[in-house]
Amino acid sequence: MSLYSNLIKLILIFNSLKYFLFFCLSFILSTNALSQNIISNTEHFSLENGLTQNTVTFVFQDKEGFLWIGTQDGLNKYYGYNFVSYRKKKSAENSIADNYTKSICQDTTGNLWIATSSGLSKLNPSTKKFQNFFYKEEDSNSLSENDIYSVFIDKKQSVWITTKNGLDNYLPELNKFTHYNYKTNDTINASPYNKLPVSEGKNNNLWIASKEGLVKFDKNLSEFKIYKYSDTKNEVLSVLAINSEFIYAGTSTGLKLFNIKKESFSDIDLSSKNINEKRRVINSILKDKNGNIWLGTNAGILFYDKKN
Numbered sequence: 001m002s003l004y005s006n007l008i009k010l011i012l013i014f015n016s017l018k019y020f021l022f023f024c025l026s027f028i029l030s031t032n033a034l035s036q037n038i039i040s041n042t043e044h045f046s047l048e049n050g051l052t053q054n055t056v057t058f059v060f061q062d063k064e065g066f067l068w069i070g071t072q073d074g075l076n077k078y079y080g081y082n083f084v085s086y087r088k089k090k091s092a093e094n095s096i097a098d099n100y101t102k103s104i105c106q107d108t109t110g111n112l113w114i115a116t117s118s119g120l121s122k123l124n125p126s127t128k129k130f131q132n133f134f135y136k137e138e139d140s141n142s143l144s145e146n147d148i149y150s151v152f153i154d155k156k157q158s159v160w161i162t163t164k165n166g167l168d169n170y171l172p173e174l175n176k177f178t179h180y181n182y183k184t185n186d187t188i189n190a191s192p193y194n195k196l197p198v199s200e201g202k203n204n205n206l207w208i209a210s211k212e213g214l215v216k217f218d219k220n221l222s223e224f225k226i227y228k229y230s231d232t233k234n235e236v237l238s239v240l241a242i243n244s245e246f247i248y249a250g251t252s253t254g255l256k257l258f259n260i261k262k263e264s265f266s267d268i269d270l271s272s273k274n275i276n277e278k279r280r281v282i283n284s285i286l287k288d289k290n291g292n293i294w295l296g297t298n299a300g301i302l303f304y305d306k307k308n
Contacts, residue, residue: 250282
């Protein structure tokens with residue numbers, strides 16, 4: 001039985017400088033402990049433990065319970081006792097597209113899709129071989145851009161890629177990409193935030209965190225619409241569609257709740273948590289199986305109990 005079958009991993013990320021990330025994995029032990037959301041211990045991993053680099057860009061748990069840790073210099077798989085690393089090899093066609101890994105997700109067949117700074121990679125865990133996708137100027141069906149911000153798989157197992165140009169949708173049966181460019185819509189006229197996390201909501205709409213606000217992509221109409229919460233700064237750093245009515249939007253000034261029907265924002269009161277300025281920067285949002293919300297900030301993790 002996998003070591004991770006009864007464990008939940010939580011990531012603690014500090015980001016005080018652009019090129020510095022410190023993370024820790026917090027393990028919550030046993031079923032009783034899980035229900036109480038008790039962090040039992042913390043383990044730190046770095047170069048000394050076999051990690052390819054200390055600047056961690058993501059941590060992901062696959063369907064078998066293994067951890068995948070992305071860095072700016074390689075992809076790492078953690079078996080519970082050691083790391084296996086994947087790096088680009090110039091002489092190997094089946095190696096990863098680039099060492100700078102930014103985002104990862106897994107489809108129902110078990111394949112891992114990795115966004116890198118120089119292309120999209122699909123890893124078959126069984127063969128440990130990569131299939132890579134790149135931008136080709138002469139091919140309109142290729143990626144629109146090699147520098148990929150994030151990759152996301154929707155409920156229908158369709159693969160979506162975010163870039164500075166917009167959204168790319170991969171069609172496996174045709175082995176081609178369809179492009180949806182931000183510049184084709186007047187409501188979005190600025191470069192998005194450099195990670196562009198995506199969440200899927202009601203009617204299969206995609207919700208994207210961007211520099212200019214919360215962006216909705218209507219897949220049926222192939223249209224973008226942006227929602228702003230301020231007359232000045234509107235940067236959204238993270239996003240989570242929690243149900244058919246509301247979206248959580250993490251910003252540099254706190255957590256906001258977006259009402260889809262009313263198309264309006266409201267602030268989530270975190271004052272009781274003694275939140276300082278760094279903890280108001282909500283870089284990531286995770287909903288656990290109990291419905292509780294975990295917020296990754298510039299000064300650690302916040303646990304948001306919806307009931308209390």
